[in-house]
């Protein structure tokens with residue numbers, strides 16, 4: 260039973276990690292909490308649904324959604340955040356802007372798709388797998404494998420490619436990044452693309468797991484992923500992954516042993532405990548918030 | 551090579567540069583001296599494109615650059631080693647240098663650039679895998695200069711390279727500045743240490759509250775009574 264629940268939590272946690280990475284990436288380079296990210300995630304799930312209903316087939320629908328959601332991320336930066344940076348506005352202005360964008364996206368989804376819950380196709384449903392008396396659904400295995408693969412690719416991009424080096428440079432010293440000849444706006448907009456694309460993948464995986472989508476689905480998932488990012492140490496990529504796993508596991512243990520009512524509260528209790536003990540998060544760098 | 555005419559830069563309401571004219575010729579070392587707050591750093595940041603001038607022109611090799619973003623200015627051949635070093639503290643020495651060569655596409659050229667800066671700064675070669683934030687002040691200054699050199703600039707701008715360093719390191723940095731210049735790089739040098747700056751440079755401009763007050767051959771200017779009194783600490 261407990262092993263079973265831990266596994267459920269790990270699968271869910273991996274996809275929280277995918278959302279959390281989006282918060283962490285943007286925070287890492289802009290010191291901005293992008294509160295529109297949860298809605299971007301919901302947008303990604305709805306795009307899959309839309310393309311599926313156009314009879315494009317599930318796989319092409321997923322790829323189109325990833326692309327379109329990545330473009331949405333770029334659009335958010337280009338139209339709303341870049342002008343604020345140019346004017347050197349106070350940080351809180353960016354934060355409020357992203358909250359506003361979050362509602363704009365949510366309302367747009369309601370207008371286009373209706374606010375009710377809609378069925379979402381199951382992903383890779385090949386029944387249950389029995390490993391040492393633990394029942395694992397093939398959807399969960401798929402969810403984990405895809406998430407791990409994507410997180411590995413993202414880690415590779417950040418640590419081993421030229422654009423990744425530029426992102427790391429930007430996260431440490433914006434002025435010096437300019438002086439290196441880095442096109443800073445391009446790197447930022449690329450980061451928003453990555454964030455949007457990974458949110459679409461997470462949206463697809465989690466919707467495929469619960470087989471349901473709705474416009475406000477990004478609210479709680481976004482908050483949990485955000486707390487996962489903070490828990491692991493915001494701005495630190497592997498922190499977001501570990502944070503996601505902790506939130507996922509505590510949530511599914513709470514649901515199993517305390518009842519479904521407590522599942523959301525427990526992940527935030529864990530967050531608060533971690534922050535009291537380690538204010539910068541598990542892997543956070545000291546003073547990163549001061550920059 | 552570089553021509554600046556009637557350059558004005560503001561920070562909000564603060565009028566930091568009030569109509570500066572200066573020129574740098576190919577092959578020269580030109581120093582810009584002046585007391586704290588005179589506008590020296592502002593001048594270099596405006597040339598580098600990090601600050602936008604409110605009036606005036608900056609041309610580099612005949613091309614207007616004052617409307618260009620910083621990354622385009624680097625590509626044209628102007629690099630700045632900023633005041634306070636501004637290294638990437640969490641990245642290794644060699645990653646910092648790789649970033650210096652960010653605009654270069656040719657792998658062979660990047661390799662040559664590495665060899666050149668490691669020859670100029672053997673200390674950096676020894677510490678290439680060390681995280682830059684843990685280097686000493688002098689080493690970080692070397693890294694900042696080396697990083698600016700990695701782009702193989704035609705014009706290298708150095709903002710207070712001797713700030714806060716021990717006298718023997720300062721002497722070494724000034725020797726390096728001369729040998730970089732002899733290898734063909736034009737240099738614009740900002741210094742509080744006016745004496746050293748005038749000794750290594752061909753020409754000097756004196757900046758006073760946002761305006762050029764004096765200019766001339768460094769050898770002449772170093773004998774100027776006013777300069778001696780105000781900047782060289784001679785009574």
Ligand SMILES: Nc1ncnc2c1ncn2[C@@H]1O[C@H](COP(=O)(O)OP(=O)(O)O)[C@@H](O)[C@H]1O
Nearest residue numbers: 561564566584585586587588589590591592593
């Ligand atoms: N970021 C800034 N915001 C407002 N004023 C500034 C800023 N940076 C410099 N200044 C002002 O501009 C003037 C020139 O500064 P600066 O170019 O840094 O001088 P220097 O390098 O010669 O010491 C000073 O009066 C300084 O107070």
Ligand SMILES: [Mg+2]
Nearest residue numbers: 590591592633
């Ligand atoms: Mg200065």
